[in-house]
C-alpha cells in the first residue's frame with residue numbers, strides 16, 4: 001500500500017486477474033489504474049530493478065532504456081486504442097454487422113479506415129509522481145471519471161505537469177524539471193477539448209467534461 005503500492009504488481013503480476021493486470025512480460029507489467037482519471041486509464045510499469053525506484057526524468061536519461069519504454073508504451077497505446085474502438089467506435093459496430101452478414105472476416109485492408117483512436121490516448125509521466133515505482137500513464141484524453149474528484153486530478157493531466165513520453169529526452173534546462181512544477185496543479189481550469197476557461201469552478205468543469213465526453217465518444 002501507500003507510495004510503494006505499485007511494487008506488488010511488478011513482483012507478482014501473475015497473481016492478479018486480467019481485470020487488474022492487462023499483460024506482463026519479462027520487462028513490463030501493464031495494469032489498470034485503481035483510481036482512473038479517464039474512461040480508460042492504464043499504467044505501464046517497467047520491471048528493471050535498476051530503474052524502478054528512479055524518478056522518470058532520471059530513468060529516461062538512459063537512451064536505450066527510454067527507447068525500450070517508448071516501444072512498449074506504443075504497444076500498450078495500440079491496445080488501449082482498440083479498447084476505445086470496441087467501446088465507442090461506430091465503424092466497428094457496422095463492420096461487425098457486415099462481417100456477420102458475410103459470415104467471414106474480410107482482409108484487414110478491406111476495412112474502412114474509421115477513427116484513429118490512437119490519437120485519443122496520451123502516454124506520459126507526472127513531473128512530480130506520487131507513487132514511488134516508475135510508471136507511465138496510458139490514458140484516454142476524455143478525463144471523464146467519477147474518480148476525478150480534485151483540482152490536482154484534472155490539472156495533473158491537463159497542464160505541463162503531464163510530460164508526454166515523446167518529449168523525452170528533456171533538455172537540461174526544461175522548466176518541468178524544477179520543483180516549481182507542482183505549481184501547475186494550482187492553475188485555473190481550461191477544458192482540454194474546447195479551451196473554455198473555468199477559473200477555479202470545479203463543479204462546473206465536471207459538468208462540462210460530461211458534455212464533452214458525450215460528443216467526444218460519438219464523434
Ligand code: 5GP
Pocket residue numbers: 005006031032033034035036125126128129130131132
Ligand atoms: P502519479 O501521480 O504517481 O504519476 O500516479 C500514480 C497513479 O497510481 C495514480 O493515477 C493512482 O490512481 C494510481 N494508483 C495508486 N495506488 C494504486 C494501486 O494500489 N493500484 C493501482 N492499480 N493504481 C494505483
Ligand code: ZN
Pocket residue numbers: 191192193194195196208212
Ligand atoms: Zn469544452
